[in-house]
Amino acid sequence: MSSESTDTLDAKNRHESYAIDYKDQIERDILIAMKKPTPLFWIGLGISLLFVFWGAVSWATQIRDGLGVAHINNPVGWGAYITDFVFWVGIAHSGTLISAVLYLFRAKFRSRFNRSAEAMTIFAVMTAGLFPLIHLGRVWFFYWLFPYPNQRYLWVNFRSPLIWDVFAVSTYFTVSAIFWYVGMIPDLAIVRRFKTGVLRKLFDALSLGWTGTFKQWQHYNQLYKFLAAFATPLVISVHSVVSWDFAMSVIPGWHTTIFAPYFVAGAIFSGTAMVITLVVPMRKMFRLEKYISIDDFDKLAKILLFTSMIVGYAYIVEYTLAFWSGNVFEAAQFIYRSIGDYAFFYWLMITCNVFIPLTLFINKLRRNITYLFILSLFVNIGMWFERFNIIVMSLAHDYDPYNWGFYIPSWVEIGITLGSFGWFFTFFLIFAKTLPIISMTELKEEVE
Amino acid sequence: MIKYSFQDKKKFMDKLKDVYESGLSPKKVRVILPHPDHDVEHLVEEYLPKSKLKYFTLVGALAGCILGFGFTAFTVLDWPLITGGKPLLSWPTFVVIAFELTILLGAIVSFGGFLFLAKMPDFQGILTPEDHGNEYVIQIESEDKK
Numbered sequence: 218m219s220s221e222s223t224d225t226l227d228a229k230n231r232h233e234s235y236a237i238d239y240k241d242q243i244e245r246d247i248l249i250a251m252k253k254p255t256p257l258f259w260i261g262l263g264i265s266l267l268f269v270f271w272g273a274v275s276w277a278t279q280i281r282d283g284l285g286v287a288h289i290n291n292p293v294g295w296g297a298y299i300t301d302f303v304f305w306v307g308i309a310h311s312g313t314l315i316s317a318v319l320y321l322f323r324a325k326f327r328s329r330f331n332r333s334a335e336a337m338t339i340f341a342v343m344t345a346g347l348f349p350l351i352h353l354g355r356v357w358f359f360y361w362l363f364p365y366p367n368q369r370y371l372w373v374n375f376r377s378p379l380i381w382d383v384f385a386v387s388t389y390f391t392v393s394a395i396f397w398y399v400g401m402i403p404d405l406a407i408v409r410r411f412k413t414g415v416l417r418k419l420f421d422a423l424s425l426g427w428t429g430t431f432k433q434w435q436h437y438n439q440l441y442k443f444l445a446a447f448a449t450p451l452v453i454s455v456h457s458v459v460s461w462d463f464a465m466s467v468i469p470g471w472h473t474t475i476f477a478p479y480f481v482a483g484a485i486f487s488g489t490a491m492v493i494t495l496v497v498p499m500r501k502m503f504r505l506e507k508y509i510s511i512d513d514f515d516k517l518a519k520i521l522l523f524t525s526m527i528v529g530y531a532y533i534v535e536y537t538l539a540f541w542s543g544n545v546f547e548a549a550q551f552i553y554r555s556i557g558d559y560a561f562f563y564w565l566m567i568t569c570n571v572f573i574p575l576t577l578f579i580n581k582l583r584r585n586i587t588y589l590f591i592l593s594l595f596v597n598i599g600m601w602f603e604r605f606n607i608i609v610m611s612l613a614h615d616y617d618p619y620n621w622g623f624y625i626p627s628w629v630e631i632g633i634t635l636g637s638f639g640w641f642f643t644f645f646l647i648f649a650k651t652l653p654i655i656s657m658t659e660l661k662e663e664v665e
Numbered sequence: 666m667i668k669y670s671f672q673d674k675k676k677f678m679d680k681l682k683d684v685y686e687s688g689l690s691p692k693k694v695r696v697i698l699p700h701p702d703h704d705v706e707h708l709v710e711e712y713l714p715k716s717k718l719k720y721f722t723l724v725g726a727l728a729g730c731i732l733g734f735g736f737t738a739f740t741v742l743d744w745p746l747i748t749g750g751k752p753l754l755s756w757p758t759f760v761v762i763a764f765e766l767t768i769l770l771g772a773i774v775s776f777g778g779f780l781f782l783a784k785m786p787d788f789q790g791i792l793t794p795e796d797h798g799n800e801y802v803i804q805i806e807s808e809d810k811k
Contacts, residue, residue: 241798371744376749410798425785425786426789426790427787435709436779437783440718443772444772
């Protein structure tokens with residue numbers, strides 16, 4: 218076996234004994250990640266939990282003292298919280314792209330990333346889902362968002378994009394969770410073989426008694442295909458709905474027809490960057506170089522470059538629409554964006570999302586893992602500021618100069634924002650240690 | 666129970682073909698695979714029916730769509746409150762809710778259908794898991810059960 222350990226997966230024409238050995242090897246290699254955590258893991262988890270704690274203290278302060286501790290007020294009533302919401306929903310999208318869209322297109326390299334990208338989707342939606350609640354003045358009434366018979370005889374307003382959001386995001390979470398779990402059932406059945414004691418019982422239960430009979434695989438394949446087919450339009454609808462939270466209003470810079478495709482492309486762009494941010498250290502830490510090759514990263518980098526160009530094009534179209542329309546308020550908003558109070562963040566966004574990703578046209582840089590990792594961090598920063606710029610600049614500078622204002626987040630808002638990163642990474646780190654991080658079944662399928 | 670185990674897919678498929686062609690009822694043949702395989706799927710589906718999961722998906726999706734339009738229409742008629750000068754029955758805005766519920770119920774009912782058709786959770790399988798590693802297995806029920 219040792220002599221074969223450096224081989225890649227292109228094993229179609231190899232000897233039969235190799236195939237069976239290789240399948241066993243896949244199981245051992247992937248399950249190494251589930252062994253006892255290293256000190257590095259504990260340090261990572263500790264830092265993440267520290268951020269969660271900071272976020273929790275900040276939110277507790279806001280619940281105790283009221284929304285006044287946040288700097289959102291007139292005219293900027295949506296600030297860091299809604300920025301965080303849109304950012305995290307966006308991050309989620311790439312998971313679905315990789316798991317569902319690339320599945321339907323039969324892109325083989327997806328099997329290296331789909332499990333961790335799907336996990337990322339779920340944790341990102343869980344993070345995003347917190348922000349509308351954090352944004353509420355009285356969070357304990359969050360259930361008013363849902364339509365249920367009540368003594369006031371009132372129903373929610375189904376004509377409001379905010380209610381569409383409730384349905385879109387909760388559907389997205391549910392469908393992504395089902396998709397993730399279903400894809401994992403055969404792998405959970407493999408994991409149970411390697412466990413003892415209570416963990417063995419737990420994985421026995423989680424794998425639902427999976428045996429791998431033809432009938433199970435037959436229905437499983439059908440279900441997976443249907444879920445992928447459902448998730449694909451869903452992912453487009455979710456960020457379109459998020460974009461309509463803005464586009465359905467009359468605020469300059471928001472009320473534009475380009476928002477839905479612009480947001481969807483941006484979401485896939487930022488999500489792909491986050492996949493790179495997560496998978497590069499994971500690959501190194503768990504020695505998965507054999508399974509996640511430079512070629513696979515190269516393909517991710519091409520998705521990143523492609524979506525970056527769509528996003529860059531959308532930025533140009535936004536400007537063109539504003540000036541072409543002849544609407545002075547629209548034009549004034551876009552002049553304000555590039556030379557106004559927040560111009561630094563605007564140009565930071567352009568640099569991170571448009572200029573830096575252009576370097577990915579260079580083959581060598583696309584295949585340089587360290588470079589990709591650093592670039593992905595820039596894209597994450599750029600995409601957070603994209604949402605900040607859209608939300609804050611439009612509200613700070615609308616129609617009436619008397620109404621103009623300036624907003625910077627308070628320590629509570631910054632604390633909750635950083636806490637959300639801690640919350641997300643905590644879940645991801647726990648996932649990486651407790652569940653199979655690459656789909657073993659799909660890798661085995663490729664051997665044949 | 667007769668059991669054949671193979672490490673090689675080709676040998677397994679040859680044997681499986683022989684078993685099916687021997688005139689034995691295909692329902693008495695239990696096939697176990699380490700991973701999904703299209704070649705095996707094509708072969709077995711010559712003798713066994715295809716998955717009926719699609720009917721569950723269709724029913725779930727249709728139910729979600731009807732619920733989406735029906736529920737939104739019901740709520741605005743139940744308490745007729747004009748907002749934003751829009752008609753009570755603003756169908757285009759209800760499309761979003763109907764679309765989301767189509768997908769939500771379609772996915773949930775499909776998952777339920779999968780569990781039903783694949784007979785999962787299999788409590789016997791949870792208590793005493795059956796594991797064949799990475800082997801291809803053919804199990805044939807004994808003739809006296811006929």
